[in-house]
Amino acid sequence: MGAWYTVGVMFGLGTAVGIAVSAAVRRLALALVVALVVAVVIGAVVWGWPQAAGGLAGAAFGVLGTMPVVAGTLRRGGTRGGTAMLLGGAALGAAVLAFVPVLGYLEAIAVLILGTRLRRRTPDTHAGLRTLARD
Helix, strand or coil, X not given: CCHHHHHHHHHHHHHHHHHHHHHHCCCHHHHHHHHHHHHHHHHHHHCXXXXXXXXXXXXXXXXXXXXXXXXXXXXXXXCHHHHHHHHHHHHHHHHHHCCCCCHHHXXXXXXXXXXXXHHHHCCCCCHHHHHHHHC
């Protein structure tokens, strides 16, 4: 197929790694570092440096897109284990879809866009208290 295919596969696999790591690690900076290292190592060992760069970008997109979901789930009372299990399944599905041509690129972009959109929709944490104070 060509280098574009393997870079796209690593883009999608990097996204899956980012999703899985952000589900397991609570801190954004630590999750980002771990996901980037894992994706670069996988890309460099299996294919080469262009694919490692694709994995690096995909991992960054995966972590940055998934962290608002994790934070919102935990803020609303979800458990860490349940969140990790559900996002682990989503990461497995993303890893499988990464092998379909072009879908690796699209899933990375979709995860980032959805996470950014969710971050913008997050309400102010004390909006209810201001509403009660007016009565």
